[in-house]
Amino acid sequence: MRKNIVAGNWKMNKTFSEAEELIDQIFLEMEDKSFQCEVVICTPALYLEMATDYAEEGRLKIGAQNASEHEQGAYTGEISAAMLASLDIEYCIIGHSERRKYFHETNQQLAEKTDRLLDYGVKPIFCIGEVLEEREENIHFEVVKKQLEESLFHLNKDEFSNIVLAYEPVWAIGTGKTATPGQAQEMHAFIRSQITEKYGKETADEVSILYGGSCNPKNAKELFSQTDVDGGLIGGASLKSDDFLAIANSF
Numbered sequence: 001m002r003k004n005i006v007a008g009n010w011k012m013n014k015t016f017s018e019a020e021e022l023i024d025q026i027f028l029e030m031e032d033k034s035f036q037c038e039v040v041i042c043t044p045a046l047y048l049e050m051a052t053d054y055a056e057e058g059r060l061k062i063g064a065q066n067a068s069e070h071e072q073g074a075y076t077g078e079i080s081a082a083m084l085a086s087l088d089i090e091y092c093i094i095g096h097s098e099r100r101k102y103f104h105e106t107n108q109q110l111a112e113k114t115d116r117l118l119d120y121g122v123k124p125i126f127c128i129g130e131v132l133e134e135r136e137e138n139i140h141f142e143v144v145k146k147q148l149e150e151s152l153f154h155l156n157k158d159e160f161s162n163i164v165l166a167y168e169p170v171w172a173i174g175t176g177k178t179a180t181p182g183q184a185q186e187m188h189a190f191i192r193s194q195i196t197e198k199y200g201k202e203t204a205d206e207v208s209i210l211y212g213g214s215c216n217p218k219n220a221k222e223l224f225s226q227t228d229v230d231g232g233l234i235g236g237a238s239l240k241s242d243d244f245l246a247i248a249n250s251f
């Protein structure tokens, strides 16, 4: 059975003390609750070591937001997969649309980043999704298919089984304009069908596909009840412990 996952993407928010306060709240609120999903928080890189202390003590899992495609060396400002692994970081977001847009990350480069993470046993939370114009032109399925083919479908079956996918329609990110549960299900089912074609039904049934884009405590339950939606990648609402855990409680 595939895993349900709710992952918070903090993006570039919170000072160190604010981050500590938020993770502390999340940790304490989780203590006396049970969840039908794995709860992950993806903090800014600078806070990962602090965050792993909480992961060691509880059920909280920790993720990074980006990693380099290079092994090591003269890449000022970059963080390698080996560095993440050395802190026992379990997950790393790769290919977020903000990185594709502002840092011009390409499908090829994202394939290399994925390879580095897998080399070091860090699980990629790999983001795919179309921009508004692509949906309006009705080419959103093609766009997502190309992202899968160019960044992930070089992996063998075993490698692919370590991938978590996040479908994030770019027009829904930070806009308050959530995809309808029907739109999310339609795309998630399409993604799973592509995985079935490439790797077979068994692998496709095991891969968690998260939805991201203006997910909040009000709409999470309906989104997560869709057959092929296995949780969420949460931006804004992950910055408040109550909202984030209400979403994690929506299964």
Ligand code: 13P
Residues within 6 Å of the ligand: 009, 096, 168, 172, 173, 174, 175, 176, 212, 213, 214, 215, 233, 234, 235, 236, 237
């Ligand atoms: P919002 O939840 O703020 O729309 O962000 C989604 C996102 O980009 C998560 O990676």
